[in-house]
Amino acid sequence: xxxxxAGAMLWLSLALIGGxxxxxxxxxxxxDVPVVPLEVMEIAPGIFVHQGSxxxxxxxxxxxxxxxxxxxxxxxxxxxxTGGSAAVGRALRAAVRTVTDKPIRYVINSHMHPDHLFGNxxxxxxxxxxxxxxxxxxxxxxxxDRYLAANAELLGSEAFAGTxxxxxxxxxHDRVVADLGERELVLEAQPTxxxxxxxxxxxxxxxxxxxxxxxxxxxxxxxxGSIRGWLALIDRLERIDAKRVVxxxxxxxxxxxxxxxxxxxxxxxxxxxxxxxxxxxxxxxQAAASVGLSEKDAWLLFDAFNARNATAAFAELEWE
Amino acid sequence: xxxxxSRRSLxxxxxxxVGGLTVTPAISxxxxxxxxxxxxxxxxxxxxxxxxxxxxxxxRAEDAALVPLTVRxxxxxxxxxxxxxxxxxxxxxPVVATFSFGEGVGEIVLATRVRVDAYSNVRAVVETxxxxxxxxxxxxxxxxxxxxxxxxxSELADAELGKMRLRQFPAAPAATSREAxxxxxxxxxxGLQMNQLTGYYIPAKFITDLEVRRGAxxxxxxxxxxxxxxxxxxxxxxxxANADDVLTAVAKDTDGRVLRGxxxxxxxxxx
Numbered sequence: 001x002x003x004x005x006a007g008a009m010l011w012l013s014l015a016l017i018g019g020x021x022x023x024x025x026x027x028x029x030x031x032d033v034p035v036v037p038l039e040v041m042e043i044a045p046g047i048f049v050h051q052g053s054x055x056x057x058x059x060x061x062x063x064x065x066x067x068x069x070x071x072x073x074x075x076x077x078x079x080x081x082t083g084g085s086a087a088v089g090r091a092l093r094a095a096v097r098t099v100t101d102k103p104i105r106y107v108i109n110s111h112m113h114p115d116h117l118f119g120n121x122x123x124x125x126x127x128x129x130x131x132x133x134x135x136x137x138x139x140x141x142x143x144x145d146r147y148l149a150a151n152a153e154l155l156g157s158e159a160f161a162g163t164x165x166x167x168x169x170x171x172x173h174d175r176v177v178a179d180l181g182e183r184e185l186v187l188e189a190q191p192t193x194x195x196x197x198x199x200x201x202x203x204x205x206x207x208x209x210x211x212x213x214x215x216x217x218x219x220x221x222x223x224x225g226s227i228r229g230w231l232a233l234i235d236r237l238e239r240i241d242a243k244r245v246v247x248x249x250x251x252x253x254x255x256x257x258x259x260x261x262x263x264x265x266x267x268x269x270x271x272x273x274x275x276x277x278x279x280x281x282x283x284x285x286q287a288a289a290s291v292g293l294s295e296k297d298a299w300l301l302f303d304a305f306n307a308r309n310a311t312a313a314f315a316e317l318e319w320e
Numbered sequence: 321x322x323x324x325x326s327r328r329s330l331x332x333x334x335x336x337x338v339g340g341l342t343v344t345p346a347i348s349x350x351x352x353x354x355x356x357x358x359x360x361x362x363x364x365x366x367x368x369x370x371x372x373x374x375x376x377x378x379x380r381a382e383d384a385a386l387v388p389l390t391v392r393x394x395x396x397x398x399x400x401x402x403x404x405x406x407x408x409x410x411x412x413x414p415v416v417a418t419f420s421f422g423e424g425v426g427e428i429v430l431a432t433r434v435r436v437d438a439y440s441n442v443r444a445v446v447e448t449x450x451x452x453x454x455x456x457x458x459x460x461x462x463x464x465x466x467x468x469x470x471x472x473x474s475e476l477a478d479a480e481l482g483k484m485r486l487r488q489f490p491a492a493p494a495a496t497s498r499e500a501x502x503x504x505x506x507x508x509x510x511g512l513q514m515n516q517l518t519g520y521y522i523p524a525k526f527i528t529d530l531e532v533r534r535g536a537x538x539x540x541x542x543x544x545x546x547x548x549x550x551x552x553x554x555x556x557x558x559x560x561a562n563a564d565d566v567l568t569a570v571a572k573d574t575d576g577r578v579l580r581g582x583x584x585x586x587x588x589x590x591x
Contacts, residue, residue, distance in 0.1 A: 136476065139518035142469045147462070167517070192473045225472050265583075274458060281489040281499075283431065285388045308382040312472070315386060315433075315551070319485070319503065 037094035041252045044206035044244065046183070047070040047074060049252035050092060052115070054193070054219050054300045057084060064088045066115040066248055069210060070096050071203060073180020075318035076105035077126075080201055080210050081248075082119030085155055089119020093126075104128050106178050108187060109168065110212025111195045112139045113224070114147055120166035131178065132168035133189045133197035140165060169303060172199055190197035190214065193230035200237075207235070207243030209256060217250025217259050220266070220299035223309040227271050227316055234264050266295050274313045275320070284314045352409040353441065360405065360415060366445060366453040372399060375444040375456035384465035386549050387436045391444045391456075393428035401428055403447040408547055410440035412466055412512060416547040422538025427497045429557045430540075433549040435465030435510070467513045471550050480505040484581040486567060491560075501555040502532060502569055506581065510546035527552050529572040532557050534565050534585070560585055 040048040052066040063084015070079045070092075077096055082089045096104060104126040111133065120130060135276050144165055152160050170176070171223040178185040183205050194213045201210040213222070214233065223230070228283040238257045245256045273291040289311035340548045357363055376390040406416035416434050416585045436442070439462070445455045473478040483505040491498045504527065511524030530542040530552075558567070565585040572578050 111344075138474065138515075138518060139469075141515050142513055142522065144516040146464050146467055147513050165516075192476070196473045196475070226476075229473075283388060283390070284386075284433070285376075285390075287380075288382050311382045311386060316472075318487075318553075319505075319551075 030201065034035075035090045035094040038088070039097050040070075040095045040099075043246070043253035044144065044203070044208050044258045047094070047206060047208055047246075048072075049246055050095065051252045052083075052249065054249070056301070056304060057115070057151070057154040059159050062087045062159040063115055063118060063151075063155055064091075067246060067250070067252060068092050068119075069097075069246055070104075071077060071180065071183070071185060072100050072102060073183035075102060075181025076179075077102050077253045078106040078178055078180055078185055078201075079104060080108045080109055080246075081110050081116040081212065082107060082123065082262055084115040084118050084173070085159055086119060086121045086164070087220075089122030092119055093122050105180065106185075107166075107176070108185075108199065108201055109134070110200075110210070110214075111138055111198050112143065113195070113213065114151060114211065116248065117166075118151070118163050121162060121164045122164060130166055130169045131172060131187060133199045134173045135170040135189075135197040136199075137167050137171065137195045139195065140167060155214045177266070186188075190233060191229055192226040193233040194221075195225040198225070201243065202240075204263075207241075208253075209239070209240060209242040209245045211245055211247060213248035215245060215247040215250070215259060216263055217254060218300050219249035220295075220302045221263050221307045221309070222305045223267075223270075223312045227267055227298065231264070231267050234267075235285075236262055240242055245293070262298065266292070266299070270294055270309055270313050271317065274310060274317050276312070278318050278320075284311060284318075287311070287314045327519060340388055353413065353443075356407060356409065356414055361408070361445070361453060364453055364459060366455045368455050368457065370454055372405075372448075372454040373444050373456045374400075375442065375458050375584045377458040377460050379461060380458070381460055381462035381465075383468075384436050384462035385420065385468035386433050386458060387462055387465065388433050389442065389444075390429070390431040391563045392430075393446055399452070400449045401446050402449045404428070404430065405443075405447075406434070406443065406547075407430075407443040408434065408436055408440050408460075409443070410438040410561075411435070411547050412437060413510075413545045413547050415545065417542050417544040420541045422533075422540065424534040424537035424539040424561075425556075426466040427557055429497075429499060429555070430480050431501075432556040433553055435468070435547050435549055436462035437466040438462050438463050442580070462476050465549075466510045466546065469513065471507060477505070477507055477550075482506065482577065482579050484569060484571070486581065487568070488581040488583075496559060497557040498560055499555060499557050500567060500587075501553065502530075504530075504552045504571055506550070506571075506573065508546065508548055508550045508552060512546070525574055526574050527571050529570075530554070531570045532556065532558075533568050534561065537561070561588065 038050040040050045043049050050068045053061050055065050084086045107123045107128045108131045172187050172189045176187045186202040188200050242256045270292050277287045288307040288310045294304045374392045381387040404419040407414050442460050443457045485503045487501040489499045508526040509522050513522045530541040568582040570580050
């Protein structure tokens, strides 16, 4: 059961409160509890990254299973992804406060999966702009109920406490520049790849690219969008002139563009093997059992995601 | 007639969300089967696991909204299958679909993908022309399938709605049956998925009827409901007759949409 749910999603659910920009501020009681700040590494001047565990959601990790970042500008701070629970979000916020007192002006979510945005509630008091892909709000809206049930179960009530959905307040349709004072971040909405609501962030001052789950390192990629779209996007991302990259899962920073290769190989293998099985008239369940096995030793959490990736790829590619 | 209406209501059940989001296995709750046996089959005797019908299903589904099932019915003399009912005990709409077969059907192989809302028995019940009932059952571990979002790319789904495709598979040597796979682009919205932005459930919109013919001969007719996965996908067997056979499909949905397709039966090994 746990494997199905965790395998079904890295991503848990939250209680959604109302719609649009109406949200209820978190109970003040939470603010008084001493919070241990997340450990962060300064990977470039003014850029701090916390590395999440290579794990599925569990009470012991409170949903701290994705990479979370913040960027400090002249006047203000932008947070990029907030973790898998309000508790992790609070710990991230505490990490920001160990570095700077500047106001948190933007909370940017790379995509809909709960390990990247369930910490948003911890930042509500800062009244930032919550930025996301223009499809993020709707994507969350239709998944909120399902995510809620699974999240509470997987994390346990203590780790889950205070976790709520904060819907994006600013939708990125194409490209938006976030001004931090003497520093700008470039946000770009991407076509369907890992999900149908992937958003990338680029810091021109340091040449640092934040790809969210468009880049998995060590942790097997998880497909919840379009395998063709993702492979096509990888080819375009490769041409971006950046100095370093922050992946959604993996080490806090990596060179660029080398880390794309293992992911490209994995997704390419899935696509090629699924296409062959479709040509041979095989079934979706046969594909789930046999596709991608050559990649098994190259990735962590392989068994939790590979068969599901094959299932999703099959349902997509049989329409080619 | 009343039995048929009863099945339709069990197929077409939409409305308030039943507590189908539980993620723990339903261990000690009431067994839904006796009620279904009564409502759907009027408590008629059903032979179980006697080999006439077999059901393949995963023990643990990779995606609760896309659970593959394969049903095979052995074509014995005096036991020609007339109808097949698929059920998922703990789904809000437990009758997934009913199929009736015509002369165009061959050895029956029928595969499709379903939504499983809670850990549940999944059943395939065949009625023979002689009127006997036979059942195969599998327990599937999955949950939340009925309220999961239909498709991964919301814009693509809208653009593609209503497209149909037929894949054909080469015949096995000396086989009298061939297989084909009908694919329909359709979200098959269950009506049980809440849109939290609007506060409303996404309205039910699903395929209700499907008829596949080989020329004039019926291959199968299906009444379906919300337990079929988005992009309904049915792999089926048929008996080719003539060199210029044409397979046709007509599908209807709850919006009154009528979808039609026709495809010449391919000879040789092309698919």
